[in-house]
Amino acid sequence: xxxxxxxxxxxxxxxxxxxxxxxxxxxxxxxxxxxxxxxxxxxxxxxxxxxxxxxxxxxxxxxxxxxxxxxxxxxxxxxxxxxxxxxxxxxxxxxxxxxxxxxxxxxxxxxxxxxxxxxxxxxxxxxxx
Amino acid sequence: xxxxxxxxxxxxxxxxxxxxxxxxxxxxxxxxxxxxxxxxxxxxxxxxxxxxxxxxxxxxxxxxxxxxxxxxxxxxxxxxxxxxxxxxxxxxxxxxxxxxxxxxxxxxxxxxxxxxxxxxxxxxxxxxx
Numbered sequence: 059x060x061x062x063x064x065x066x067x068x069x070x071x072x073x074x075x076x077x078x079x080x081x082x083x084x085x086x087x088x089x090x091x092x093x094x095x096x097x098x099x100x101x102x103x104x105x106x107x108x109x110x111x112x113x114x115x116x117x118x119x120x121x122x123x124x125x126x127x128x129x130x131x132x133x134x135x136x137x138x139x140x141x142x143x144x145x146x147x148x149x150x151x152x153x154x155x156x157x158x159x160x161x162x163x164x165x166x167x168x169x170x171x172x173x174x175x176x177x178x179x180x181x182x183x184x185x186x187x
Numbered sequence: 188x189x190x191x192x193x194x195x196x197x198x199x200x201x202x203x204x205x206x207x208x209x210x211x212x213x214x215x216x217x218x219x220x221x222x223x224x225x226x227x228x229x230x231x232x233x234x235x236x237x238x239x240x241x242x243x244x245x246x247x248x249x250x251x252x253x254x255x256x257x258x259x260x261x262x263x264x265x266x267x268x269x270x271x272x273x274x275x276x277x278x279x280x281x282x283x284x285x286x287x288x289x290x291x292x293x294x295x296x297x298x299x300x301x302x303x304x305x306x307x308x309x310x311x312x313x314x315x316x
Contacts, residue, residue, distance in 0.1 A: 059237075059270075059271050060213065060214025060215070060235060060236060061213060061214065061235060061268035061269060061270045061276065061312055062235045062236070062237045062238040062240075062268060062269045062270075063215070063234070063235040063238050063240040063242070063266060063267070063268050064238065064240060064267050064268065064269045065240065065266075065267045066195040066240070066242075066263070066266055066267070067263070067264035067265045067266065067267055067311070068262055068263060068264055069261045069262060069263070069264040084189065084190060085189025085190065086189070086192070105192070106189060106190060106191045106192040107189060107191070108188075108191045109191040109192050109193065110239030110240065111191075111192040111193060111194065111195070111239065111240055111241070112240070113192070113195075114264070114267065116264040116265075126261065127261075128260075128261045129258075129260045129261050130260050130261075130262060131257075131258040131259050131260020131261065131262060132198045132255065132256075132257045132258050132259075132260065133197055133198060133259060133260060133262060133263040133306060133307070133308050134195070134196070134197060134198070134262040134263050135196035135197055135198040135243070135245040136196045137192060137194075137195055137196065138192070138193050138194045138195070138196055138243065139190035139191060139192050139193065140190060140191045140193045141188075141190045141191075142188050147190065177262060178262070179262050182196070183190055
C-alpha cells in the first residue's frame with residue numbers, strides 16, 4: 059500500500075492570527091489544536107466544509123530547534139480554493155477588509171482572484187465553469 | 188457557501204524530476220499535466236491512491252514573471268503521509284535509494300520518519316496506532 063497524503067503542513071508566525079484568518083476569513087473548520095511539547099510548539103488542523111483537503115498549521119516557540127526565523131521562500135506556490143461565484147466572494151472578502159491582490163480573468167478558462175494569508179502565503183480562489 | 192480547499196500548489200525546480208519522485212517514490216497518481224502559456228510554465232496535479240488530498244506542482248521557465256530564483260523558505264513545514272507499516276515503508280524507501288533523514292519514535296504516540304523531496308520540501312510519513 060503506497061503512503062496516503064493526509065495534509066499539507068504550513069508554518070505560521072502567529073497561531074491565533076492564522077487560525078482567525080483561516081476560520082473567519084476563509085470559513086474553514088478548526089478540527090484540532092494542541093500543544094506539542096516535543097517541538098515546543100503548537101499544531102492546528104483545519105478543513106473547508108465540503109472538502110477533504112486538510113491543512114496543518116505549525117507554530118514553534120523561539121528556542122525550539124524548529125523555531126528558526128520565518129522566511130518567505132518559493133516552496134509553496136499557493137493554496138487553491140474553489141468558489142461558486144467569484145465576484146460575490148471577492149465582495150464578501152472586501153466587506154471583511156481583505157483586498158484581492160490580483161484578478162486574472164479567463165486565464166485557462168478559469169476566473170481567479172488571489173489574496174495573501176497572514177504569513178505571506180498566496181491563496182487562490184477560482185470559479186470553474 | 189465558503190470556499191472549498193481543493194489542492195496545495197507547491198513550486199518545483201524541475202518538473203520531470205519532481206513528477207518522478209512523487210509517482211515512483213511516493214506512489215502518487217498523475218492526474219493531469221499541462222503547459223500553461225499564460226505563466227510560461229507547466230502544471231501537474233497528483234493524488235495518492237486512497238486519499239482525496241491533491242498537490243499541484245508548478246514550474247515556471249526562466250523569463251516567466253513567476254520564474255524568480257527558487258529559495259527554500261519556511262512556509263511549507265512538511266507534507267504529511269499516512270502509512271500502514273512505517274518500518275516496512277522505510278525499508279522500501281531504502282531499496283529505492285532514499286534514506287530517511289530523521290526517525291522520531293513515539294512522539295505524540297505517532298511513529299514517524301522524514302525524507303526530502305527534490306525541491307528540499309520535507310515529507311513526513313506517520314503510522315497511526
